Amino acid sequence: KHSSAFGSQHHELEYLNLSFLESRCNRNRLDFFGKYIQQEILEPLGIFDMHIGNSLVSDRFWNESRYYQLRYTTHSEAYDGSGETVPALYGGYDMKLLGAAGGWLASPTELMKFILAIDGDSSVTQILSKNTIEEMTTPDKKVHRTLGWGGTDDDGNLWRTGSLTGTNALVIKRKSGLTWIVILNSSGTHQKSIPYYILKAMEQGIDSVRKWPDIDLFTYKKMDSATPLETGLVN
Numbered sequence: 001k002h003s004s005a006f007g008s009q010h011h012e013l014e015y016l017n018l019s020f021l022e023s024r025c026n027r028n029r030l031d032f033f034g035k036y037i038q039q040e041i042l043e044p045l046g047i048f049d050m051h052i053g054n055s056l057v058s059d060r061f062w063n064e065s066r067y068y069q070l071r072y073t074t075h076s077e078a079y080d081g082s083g084e085t086v087p088a089l090y091g092g093y094d095m096k097l098l099g100a101a102g103g104w105l106a107s108p109t110e111l112m113k114f115i116l117a118i119d120g121d122s123s124v125t126q127i128l129s130k131n132t133i134e135e136m137t138t139p140d141k142k143v144h145r146t147l148g149w150g151g152t153d154d155d156g157n158l159w160r161t162g163s164l165t166g167t168n169a170l171v172i173k174r175k176s177g178l179t180w181i182v183i184l185n186s187s188g189t190h191q192k193s194i195p196y197y198i199l200k201a202m203e204q205g206i207d208s209v210r211k212w213p214d215i216d217l218f219t220y221k222k223m224d225s226a227t228p229l230e231t232g233l234v235n
Helices: 010-024 027-045 095-101 106-118 130-137 189-208
Strands: 075-077 085-087 158-162 170-174 179-184 210-211
Touching: 027 106, 085 189, 095 189, 106 179, 170 189, 179 189, 179 210
Parallel strands: none
Antiparallel strands: 075 085, 158 170, 170 179
16 A cells, blocks of 8 residues: 555565565575575675564564554554464564565664665665666656655655554655665554654754765774864754
């Protein structure tokens, strides 16, 4: 379904194809799939802490935040077939099976590294061909949809939303080249509206910056303690 430009998105064909393939894989092969992506795609980009997530709070990674939902919201039957009723955010989804359809776990920094590697910016190493990137970012004339990205506008800005119970995410790539990401570890009653609120707040803040720091934090190692970090000047 696709309810709105910044609303919930679910690429049903992609999900069904993935489920069909992964249902024929045992858990060891699913783990191999994740490790292959890490070693062959992510690590060469400097991404070393991006994983397929786990379903239970007891299995969360040591540096993974907790997720929150309103007390009276979604509960579901546990993914493991036990018949137990659980909060949807912990035990309602089989994260291993979701895989590429929403099962990956990443920090905003590492997600940013990945986005920069597929957005067509020649100043950063790209893992996709120019033709593939153009195909992904050019709306289909019939359904007015992009591939991978949630959508684009007449100015060439790109966006992508994402959410499962207990999470919200928004990625924006401006035509100017500036890209920003917000990831939240909670969800609420107005889930579909949250990306709009994020967008409004972030764009107001970004537009107020007159000068950005001239430093690449992806390659930053250590700064002389006597040299202060130059910060952006705001109006």
